[in-house]
Amino acid sequence: MIKLFIHLIRRNILLKVYNLITPIKDNDIEKINAGEFISITGEIFFARDEAHKRALEYKENKLTIPFNFQGGVLYHAGPIAKKIGDEWKIIAAGPTTSTRMEMFEPKFIKEFKIKIILGKGGMKGETLEAFKKYKVIYGAVIGGTALLWANKIEKVLDVKWLDLGIPEALWKVKVKNFGPILVAIDSKGKNLYDDVDRKVVKNKIEVLKKLQN
Amino acid sequence: MINMKHINYTDELLSKVFFKLIELAATRLPIDIQLELENIYKQETDSLAKLQLETILENLEIARKEKKPICQDTGIISFQILYGKNGPKLDIFRIKDILINIVKKATNEIPLRPNAVELFKGNTGNNIGKYIPWFYYEFIENRDYHEIIAFLKGGGCSNVSALKMLNPGVGIKGIINEIIDSTIKAGGKGCPPYIIGIGIGGGEDIAMILAKKALMIPCNEYNKEPEIAELEIKLKNAINDLGIGIMGLGSGKTVIDLHILNAARHPASLPLAISFNCWALRYSIVKLYNDKIIYPSHKEEYIVEGL
Numbered sequence: 001m002i003k004l005f006i007h008l009i010r011r012n013i014l015l016k017v018y019n020l021i022t023p024i025k026d027n028d029i030e031k032i033n034a035g036e037f038i039s040i041t042g043e044i045f046f047a048r049d050e051a052h053k054r055a056l057e058y059k060e061n062k063l064t065i066p067f068n069f070q071g072g073v074l075y076h077a078g079p080i081a082k083k084i085g086d087e088w089k090i091i092a093a094g095p096t097t098s099t100r101m102e103m104f105e106p107k108f109i110k111e112f113k114i115k116i117i118l119g120k121g122g123m124k125g126e127t128l129e130a131f132k133k134y135k136v137i138y139g140a141v142i143g144g145t146a147l148l149w150a151n152k153i154e155k156v157l158d159v160k161w162l163d164l165g166i167p168e169a170l171w172k173v174k175v176k177n178f179g180p181i182l183v184a185i186d187s188k189g190k191n192l193y194d195d196v197d198r199k200v201v202k203n204k205i206e207v208l209k210k211l212q213n
Numbered sequence: 214m215i216n217m218k219h220i221n222y223t224d225e226l227l228s229k230v231f232f233k234l235i236e237l238a239a240t241r242l243p244i245d246i247q248l249e250l251e252n253i254y255k256q257e258t259d260s261l262a263k264l265q266l267e268t269i270l271e272n273l274e275i276a277r278k279e280k281k282p283i284c285q286d287t288g289i290i291s292f293q294i295l296y297g298k299n300g301p302k303l304d305i306f307r308i309k310d311i312l313i314n315i316v317k318k319a320t321n322e323i324p325l326r327p328n329a330v331e332l333f334k335g336n337t338g339n340n341i342g343k344y345i346p347w348f349y350y351e352f353i354e355n356r357d358y359h360e361i362i363a364f365l366k367g368g369g370c371s372n373v374s375a376l377k378m379l380n381p382g383v384g385i386k387g388i389i390n391e392i393i394d395s396t397i398k399a400g401g402k403g404c405p406p407y408i409i410g411i412g413i414g415g416g417e418d419i420a421m422i423l424a425k426k427a428l429m430i431p432c433n434e435y436n437k438e439p440e441i442a443e444l445e446i447k448l449k450n451a452i453n454d455l456g457i458g459i460m461g462l463g464s465g466k467t468v469i470d471l472h473i474l475n476a477a478r479h480p481a482s483l484p485l486a487i488s489f490n491c492w493a494l495r496y497s498i499v500k501l502y503n504d505k506i507i508y509p510s511h512k513e514e515y516i517v518e519g520l
Contacts, residue, residue, distance in 0.1 A: 077285065078285065078286070078326065079285050079326070080282060080285045080287070080324055080325065080326045082324050091281060091282070091285075091324060092281060092282050092284065092285035092326075093285055094284050094285050094286070096286070096368075096369065097369045097372065097402045097403070099402055100372075120369075120401070120402075120404065120460060121369075121400065121401045121402040121460075121461055122401065122461065140460060140462060142265050142268050142269065142459075142460055143284075143369065143404035143460060143491060144269065144272065144283060144284040144404055144491055144492060144493040145268050145269060145271075145272040145284075146272065146282065146283065146284045146285040146286075147272050147275040147276055147279070147281055147282075147283070148268065148271060148272045148275065150285075151275070163335070164335065164336070165327060165330065165335060165336025165338065166326065166327055166336070166338075167285075167326055167327070167328070167336075168336070182261075182462070184462065192462060192463070193400075193401065193461060193462075195463065196400075196401075196456070196457065196458065196461060196462060196463035197400070199456050199463060200397055200400075200455050200456055200457055201397075203454060203455050203456050204393065204397065204455060206454070207393065207451045207452075207454050207455055208389075208390070208393060208451075210451065210454075211389050211393070211447055211448070211451050212386055212389065
């Protein structure tokens with residue numbers, strides 16, 4: 001992806017990239033604005049529908065949650081993983097659609113104090129309120145680019161709840177320079193998807209006029 | 214008399230041919246889609262779109278070189294078997310059994326993500342489940358080959374697909390409105406730039422089957438009926454003018470291509486099915502002839518030893 005940076009620099013686009021190391025603190029998050037880029041080194045958790053559901057059920061029933069998510073990075077991803085000997089290897093790990101997790105996320109953020117969510121498509125509603133209240137940002141990973149991201153994973157540190165299936169299990173991986181990732185929603189209420197939505201609603205009027213002629 | 218040029222379709226040969234079919238679908242885009250993405254990249258001037266397309270193309274390159282799946286979501290798997298009347302003498306049940314076995318093998322070896330989830334028992338772990346992989350069959354006269362299409366359809370883009378049972382009174386205008394609204398609703402959730410397949414008419418099942426078939430019409434090839442072709446092009450341009458953009462971030466193209474297939478309808482119904490596919494349209498086609506095996510979607514041939 002260095003190629004990309006050269007490309008952007010040639011086009012005179014200055015990228016602001018924050019290199020973040022986990023666990024991440026509130027003041028790291030507060031200085032980042034939507035439209036800037038982040039790159040993460042440290043630990044990342046993969047969780048999607050079923051892992052969110054179970055984590056919240058465990059919390060409610062006061063059962064032990066296998067990992068401490070505080071200051072962590074939550075990646076909406078269900079990987080392709082293969083066990084070679086005793087070790088798991090992540091083969092492919094692109095993002096999944098984040099809106100499916102909106103039903104869990106406000107509570108998940110409140111209970112587990114994660115600081116960054118990575119996924120695709122953005123998030124809406126109460127989740128955005130939680131972003132502001134608990135200082136969380138959202139990084140938009142390009143859907144379908146699963147091998148590029150898998151290559152930035154140094155190792156699988158642990159996996160729990162494999163009974164849910166490989167894509168739905170809870171993964172903890174070690175990453176180095178996991179980025180650049182566009183920050184699409186910041187902790188101050190700026191949301192790039194909202195800007196697009198507004199533009200699309202405006203464009204729709206013109207588009208329909210043209211189509212129906 | 215034995216024609217020495219005829220391929221002996223043993224289980225072993227069919228297994229290898231079908232493994233390659235699934236591998237092509239998972240690891241490489243059909244050539245027309247790959248080329249169209251490269252074209253779109255070359256023409257793109259916006260920096261965010263350019264960055265995203267470059268990342269997409271880089272990922273495709275890794276997938277091709279390392280023979281690994283383009284995307285971790287290797288989809289729900291379906292096969293179309295288009296059986297040609299004058300094709301090689303092959304038992305269709307044998308084709309089906311071997312395809313199922315090869316799905317298991319491919320899941321383990323490529324590997325694919327296990328994506329078959331039973332209602333109560335959870336993930337089966339091998340992509341084989343109740344009715345999955347799904348099989349479509351067609352029997353075609355005057356054809357000297359069998360065609361098998363493997364389709365790995367991702368969940369994200371399937372989730373934004375839509376079926377609308379419209380009142381016929383709304384007409385073409387109503388159809389256009391629904392397509393635009395469904396695309397806006399899909400937004401960035403299904404990984405645009407999309408390939409959009411539209412099925413109109415028939416019944417609720419027929420419309421959706423046509424929509425999914427339409428996804429596999431080659432890029433920039435339009436309907437033979439001029440009114441439909443015109444609608445395809447108009448809709449494609451209109452959707453790009455909406456400005457949803459790559460990954461819904463407002464920059465670059467929203468749609469790579471759009472195709473419509475239609476069937477006659479019941480006087481009381483106007484079914485409209487819209488199937489969205491992410492830019493990573495993963496299907497592959499193999500044609501089994503008496504004397505050759507080709508993968509036209511990927512412009513590849515299977516070389517049979519000793520032939």
